[in-house]
Amino acid sequence: MTSRTRGRPAAGTSGDTRSEILAAARSQFAARGFNGVSLRSIAREAGVDASLISHYFGDKSALLVASMELPVNPIEKIAGVVADGPDGMAERLLRTFLSAWDPHREVFSTLVRTTLGGGDTDAPMLQLARNVLITSLLEVIEGDDRELRATLIASEIIGMATLRYVAKLEPLTDAAIEDVVAAYAPSMQVLIDR
Amino acid sequence: MTSRTRGRPAAGTSGDTRSEILAAARSQFAARGFNGVSLRSIAREAGVDASLISHYFGDKSALLVASMELPVNPIEKIAGVVADGPDGMAERLLRTFLSAWDPHREVFSTLVRTTLGGGDTDAPMLQLARNVLITSLLEVIEGDDRELRATLIASEIIGMATLRYVAKLEPLTDAAIEDVVAAYAPSMQVLIDR
DNA sequence: GTCTATAGACGGATAGAC
DNA sequence: GTCTATCCGTCTATAGAC
Numbered sequence: 001m002t003s004r005t006r007g008r009p010a011a012g013t014s015g016d017t018r019s020e021i022l023a024a025a026r027s028q029f030a031a032r033g034f035n036g037v038s039l040r041s042i043a044r045e046a047g048v049d050a051s052l053i054s055h056y057f058g059d060k061s062a063l064l065v066a067s068m069e070l071p072v073n074p075i076e077k078i079a080g081v082v083a084d085g086p087d088g089m090a091e092r093l094l095r096t097f098l099s100a101w102d103p104h105r106e107v108f109s110t111l112v113r114t115t116l117g118g119g120d121t122d123a124p125m126l127q128l129a130r131n132v133l134i135t136s137l138l139e140v141i142e143g144d145d146r147e148l149r150a151t152l153i154a155s156e157i158i159g160m161a162t163l164r165y166v167a168k169l170e171p172l173t174d175a176a177i178e179d180v181v182a183a184y185a186p187s188m189q190v191l192i193d194r
Numbered sequence: 195m196t197s198r199t200r201g202r203p204a205a206g207t208s209g210d211t212r213s214e215i216l217a218a219a220r221s222q223f224a225a226r227g228f229n230g231v232s233l234r235s236i237a238r239e240a241g242v243d244a245s246l247i248s249h250y251f252g253d254k255s256a257l258l259v260a261s262m263e264l265p266v267n268p269i270e271k272i273a274g275v276v277a278d279g280p281d282g283m284a285e286r287l288l289r290t291f292l293s294a295w296d297p298h299r300e301v302f303s304t305l306v307r308t309t310l311g312g313g314d315t316d317a318p319m320l321q322l323a324r325n326v327l328i329t330s331l332l333e334v335i336e337g338d339d340r341e342l343r344a345t346l347i348a349s350e351i352i353g354m355a356t357l358r359y360v361a362k363l364e365p366l367t368d369a370a371i372e373d374v375v376a377a378y379a380p381s382m383q384v385l386i387d388r
Numbered sequence: 389g390t391c392t393a394t395a396g397a398c399g400g401a402t403a404g405a406c
Numbered sequence: 407g408t409c410t411a412t413c414c415g416t417c418t419a420t421a422g423a424c
Contacts, residue, residue: 159356
């Protein structure tokens with residue numbers, strides 16, 4: 001927990017060197033993943049000296065963490081939806097998920113790339129999938145294959161979001177939220193109802 | 195097209211240095227992606243000198259390509275399934291896909307990690323998804339939102355395979371093919387039938 | 389607060405001895 | 407066919423001048 005949304009006292013000339021760095025980091029981590037990005041390239045895009053990154057954020061991992069901080073936690077919203085029971089859950093799940101993440105496409109992309117680009121099996125994204133989504137789902141769906149089906153629901157959400165935010169496959173990337181909900185919810189609801 | 199399955203004339207002592215390198219490369223690329231792996235670490239695991247990799251395969255990219263060569267092309271099988279029409283297609287699609295890729299989990303993992311780990315939007319995996327799977331699907335499914343639904347079918351397959359082969363989320367990773375087919379096909383068929 | 393300079397490590401690739 | 411040695415580039419991170 002290094003930084004909060006702290007207002008810098010009174011910067012020098014341009015609008016926040018620190019913010020420029022964060023914006024460039026978000027963009028590049030989302031596009032090329034942690035290993036595919038160098039601090040130098042981020043500094044170049046931000047128009048600052050590379051050593052300033054260390055000065056403001058510490059090391060590269062800390063910059064990654066800072067660039068992924070969100071004003072609200074999209075995960076908690078999802079868990080709340082599941083608690084409302086299985087009727088029409090697919091629709092609520094998709095709408096809530098898309099509404100929460102659409103404004104933060106780059107962060108989700110970074111989440112996927114750092115999870116799937118490296119070798120970390122206990123990466124943050126998978127912990128979330130297992131501990132929050134799947135655990136909640138198991139309390140409301142039924143059947144003796146419900147663990148498998150809960151995992152498949154998670155895979156539907158992650159797969160959809162990966163093609164929408166990371167791979168940017170048309171027409172999924174630019175489709176309106178309600179169009180995706182309408183097209184996908186009936187399929188997902190089958191996994192919920194059994 | 196550098197190498198075919200060529201029998202080396204008469205190697206020195208142990209079973210093929212070349213094969214040892216390939217096995218180590220497959221394992222490490224699958225686990226940590228292209229950028230996360232060094233030629234030195236592959237050489238170490240293979241128990242050979244690092245310079246032999248250059249000697250046999252050229253550069254690092256050529257080694258990646260060689261490590262992903264498959265005896266058969268799983269993609270062509272999939273396209274054939276789609277041509278058989280929409281009735282019960284989800285079941286055939288899933289069974290064929292899983293049968294084709296289960297013996298080559300590491301290759302699929304590498305495919306995903308190199309597609310999602312780097313920034314290449316035209317990476318091989320996405321070309322396949324778009325040009326083969328989605329294109330075939332568009333010829334058999336109907337409705338004015340069929341492009342969106344075809345893309346969602348692709349996302350279901352890719353998402354499922356990613357959690358099964360790359361993220362290795364239980365119980366999906368170790369589930370029998372027929373169990374996955376039984377649990378998932380009804381949901382996917384809804385996207386096909388509309 | 390910003391920049392220069394550089395330390396220190398690692399990785400890819402090659403030349404050449406044996 | 408295998409290994410030693412090395413070149414050259416890039417990267418993270420830090421020390422310190424201004």
